[in-house]
Amino acid sequence: MELQEIESIISKISLEDYRSILRYAKKFEKLNIQTEYGIRIAVIGSGSIQYFVQVLRMMLYREGVHADIYEGNYNGIEMDILNKKSNLYLFEPQLIIILSDYRDIKNLPDFFEPQESVEKYLEYYLEYYFNLWNTIKKRLPACDILQTNFVIPIERALGNLEANYNFSSQYIYKKMNIIFSEKHPPYVTIIDLEYLSSLIGKINWFDNSLYILSKVPFALQYIGYIVDLFIKLITAWLGKIKKCLVLDLDNTLWGGIVSEEGSLKVNIDPNDAEGEAYWLFQKYLKTLKKRGVLLAVCSKNDLNIAKGPFIENKNMILRLNDFAAFYANWDNKADNINKIAKELNVGLDSLVFFDDNPAEREIIKMVVPEVKVIDVPKDPADYVRALELSKSFEWFQLTKEDCHRAETYEKNKERMELERISIDYSEYLQALQMHATILEVSHDIVKRFTQLINKSNQFNLRSRRYLEPYIENILSEKEYKLLAVKLSDKFSDYGIVSCVILKKIDKKCMIDTWVMSCRVLKRSLEFLTFKYIYEYACQWGCESIYGEYIPTLKNNIVKDLYNELGFEFEDDSEMRTTNDSQVYCYQIGKVPQNKIYIQED
Amino acid sequence: MEDIKEKVQEIFREVFDDETIILQESMTSEDISGWDSLTHFQMIMEIELEFNIKFTTKEIANLATVGELIAMIENHLMNNKEE
Numbered sequence: 047m048e049l050q051e052i053e054s055i056i057s058k059i060s061l062e063d064y065r066s067i068l069r070y071a072k073k074f075e076k077l078n079i080q081t082e083y084g085i086r087i088a089v090i091g092s093g094s095i096q097y098f099v100q101v102l103r104m105m106l107y108r109e110g111v112h113a114d115i116y117e118g119n120y121n122g123i124e125m126d127i128l129n130k131k132s133n134l135y136l137f138e139p140q141l142i143i144i145l146s147d148y149r150d151i152k153n154l155p156d157f158f159e160p161q162e163s164v165e166k167y168l169e170y171y172l173e174y175y176f177n178l179w180n181t182i183k184k185r186l187p188a189c190d191i192l193q194t195n196f197v198i199p200i201e202r203a204l205g206n207l208e209a210n211y212n213f214s215s216q217y218i219y220k221k222m223n224i225i226f227s228e229k230h231p232p233y234v235t236i237i238d239l240e241y242l243s244s245l246i247g248k249i250n251w252f253d254n255s256l257y258i259l260s261k262v263p264f265a266l267q268y269i270g271y272i273v274d275l276f277i278k279l280i281t282a283w284l285g286k287i288k289k290c291l292v293l294d295l296d297n298t299l300w301g302g303i304v305s306e307e308g309s310l311k312v313n314i315d316p317n318d319a320e321g322e323a324y325w326l327f328q329k330y331l332k333t334l335k336k337r338g339v340l341l342a343v344c345s346k347n348d349l350n351i352a353k354g355p356f357i358e359n360k361n362m363i364l365r366l367n368d369f370a371a372f373y374a375n376w377d378n379k380a381d382n383i384n385k386i387a388k389e390l391n392v393g394l395d396s397l398v399f400f401d402d403n404p405a406e407r408e409i410i411k412m413v414v415p416e417v418k419v420i421d422v423p424k425d426p427a428d429y430v431r432a433l434e435l436s437k438s439f440e441w442f443q444l445t446k447e448d449c450h451r452a453e454t455y456e457k458n459k460e461r462m463e464l465e466r467i468s469i470d471y472s473e474y475l476q477a478l479q480m481h482a483t484i485l486e487v488s489h490d491i492v493k494r495f496t497q498l499i500n501k502s503n504q505f506n507l508r509s510r511r512y513l514e515p516y517i518e519n520i521l522s523e524k525e526y527k528l529l530a531v532k533l534s535d536k537f538s539d540y541g542i543v544s545c546v547i548l549k550k551i552d553k554k555c556m557i558d559t560w561v562m563s564c565r566v567l568k569r570s571l572e573f574l575t576f577k578y579i580y581e582y583a584c585q586w587g588c589e590s591i592y593g594e595y596i597p598t599l600k601n602n603i604v605k606d607l608y609n610e611l612g613f614e615f616e617d618d619s620e621m622r623t624t625n626d627s628q629v630y631c632y633q634i635g636k637v638p639q640n641k642i643y644i645q646e647d
Numbered sequence: 648m649e650d651i652k653e654k655v656q657e658i659f660r661e662v663f664d665d666e667t668i669i670l671q672e673s674m675t676s677e678d679i680s681g682w683d684s685l686t687h688f689q690m691i692m693e694i695e696l697e698f699n700i701k702f703t704t705k706e707i708a709n710l711a712t713v714g715e716l717i718a719m720i721e722n723h724l725m726n727n728k729e730e
Contacts, residue, residue: 065696068689072681073664096685255704260688 049077056108061270068266071100074107083114085284088134090118090126091145094261098145101273109281120261123150127178135185141283142182142189143237143276147263148196148219155213157204164212172225179234191234192279195223197243197263200252235279235442242275278440288418288438289392290340290370291331292383294401295352299331299364300324301426305347309354314361317494317541321361323426328363330430335368339439340390342371344382344399349374360539379406380413398438402426475569475643478535482571483647484578487528491542492517495530498545502561503600505572507593507607508623510559525550526558527582531575533566533644540566544575548582555583556621557593567603573640576611580638591632592621608632612639651720654697655713662690672714698724 052073059066089099099117106113116137118126123144126134134142151171155164179191198219208214226236243251246268253265264272281287296303301313301320314328315321335341341364345352352374356366366372371389373382379401387394394416401407407419423432487495496514503509520526531544543566547559557579562572583591593608609615613630621629656670663681676682682690694716695701700723710716
């Protein structure tokens with residue numbers, strides 16, 4: 047096969063196509079590539095590393111890197127590193143990849159060894175690895191090391207107890223990985239194979255038969271993914287990183303089309319199923335921005351309309367100042383992307399493009415092939431994962447400039463202090479700084495109101511289910527009062543969390559419906575809500591308030607609610623609507639007493 | 648039987664990167680230059696996928712000749728049919 051033909055095929059192989067990967071890695075190895083070597087990499091490991099090296103060579107070439115690769119011997123880590131005259135040092139690598147394996151940890155504690163004794167094993171192995179790394183550093187001062195952490199095996203002699211005792215093998219492997227993360231010197235980058243193996247699933251990762259036969263420590267099906275992790279880091283080491291994420295707006299950062307629905311109606315509501323997906327996506331993007339990834343907007347919209355939601359919609363997590371560039375116009379996106387690259391002074395090959403519209407993505411792929419285009423899934427709930435799994439922003443180090451570390455640290459400290467197990471629950475409630483607003487239901491919240499009534503099962507007194515048309519009807523009827531309560535606290539705005547339908551029958555105020563979202567239970571909101579119910583009943587000129595508890599399999603938590611509020615149980619009441627329900631009565635004139643930790647707006 | 652031999656030959660040609668390979672029962676890895684310890688496992692994987700069978704560790708370890716390989720495949724196919 048000709049070089050060009052192979053090159054063309056290699057450029058298109060997907061990571062999951064391990065058969066083609068292995069096949070073409072072999073073919074590639076036989077080719078006589080004339081270009082100069084761009085990097086010298088040594089690969090040493092405890093298991094069999096031949097497949098890894100073959101595939102690494104090919105996939106680096108795919109990224110435009112012609113690598114001269116030194117392949118260590120089987121089980122050759124100590125051999126190559128500790129022998130000062132080894133071929134490893136003669137080769138003078140710029141990068142050394144050390145593929146370690148959990149089986150290298152040969153000394154494990156006995157069962158019931160005491161803590162101090164277990165610590166010694168960890169010290170021993172930390173010293174062992176430091177010795178390896180230091181020896182390399184002394185001989186090759188300019189060399190960087192990529193050291194894998196330990197893929198923790200499935201086997202646990204103690205079963206689940208391994209997580210409960212620190213003499214277990216699982217504890218040792220996990221602790222070693224943590225020690226690697228904590229104590230690695232700056233010239234050693236830990237490669238998180240443990241994470242990759244979890245992602246792929248340990249059930250899939252380990253191929254016992256293959257290990258026994260060939261000493262390859264992972265199933266060959268995943269060679270593409272494993273090598274890809276190293277490719278990302280090596281290209282990052284060479285300075286080829288992605289720096290900027292270019293985002294569309296409509297149906298990418300929010301649900302809906304801003305020019306049709308307006309700034310306030312585009313869906314970024316964390317209390318709405320569709321909205322929450324976009325909200326979570328924005329949250330993720332915000333953390334990317336904080337670690338130094340540049341965000342840019344590229345949208346087909348009028349500029350002012352596009353900016354609207356960032357300014358006016360209070361659910362938006364991203365704001366205008368989170369973007370390094372903002373292009374909203376009617377030009378084609380390829381031109382805009384070129385302008386973004388120019389404005390930010392970065393190469394086109396450092397841009398990543400995320401747009402829900404497949405047509406736009408196709409154009410960019412064709413016209414600006416240097417830009418990485420994310421294959422955006424149809425469901426916004428999967429946006430974060432798609433971006434995460436694209437591994438677009440694997441860097442060799444963090445740039446401190448854009449990291450708002452101080453800010454995040456402060457907020458987290460606050461939240462953690464608040465969540466510490468409070469002996470005094472009321473102090474905790476107080477510290478939440480909750481605010482609530484009561485609304486009489488109007489047309490624009492009928493949807494949410496009805497939704498909450500129909501899906502609440504736990505805090506639901508009578509489990510009456512209604513459809514929107516019915517609710518719309520009774521909105522205007524004098525003997526009905528429909529109330530919605532909104533809640534927010536120091537950390538979050540929960541939106542509408544409680545719904546009440548009151549019905550006036552002569553001088554009696556019937557609580558026809560009372561539901562509350564299970565997200566805000568036990569915060570004294572029920573007491574505040576009852577206070578409002580009492581006020582409305584007074585306004586109506588009622589003499590008593592009636593509440594009925596209809597037991598279901600799920601609403602046990604409100605069994606004693608009316609008792610708690612100071613109602614009196616009415617035995618054999620004529621107001622009963624089912625055989626097993628309980629009716630309670632509250633006399634107007636008795637002011638509601640329960641302590642409320644929420645401020646009314 | 649011929650069918651199996653033909654498919655195996657096709658796989659050998661692909662995996663060992665040699666379109667001229669003509670299989671004989673007595674052949675071992677010594678007779679085919681592209682057949683090394685690495686490509687051996689690739690070949691096994693391709694065979695397992697092609698015939699929808701799974702060899703045991705012992706079977707793979709003891710495998711020496713093409714003839715044995717074909718016999719193993721036949722064996723597994725028969726067992727599959729019985730299940």
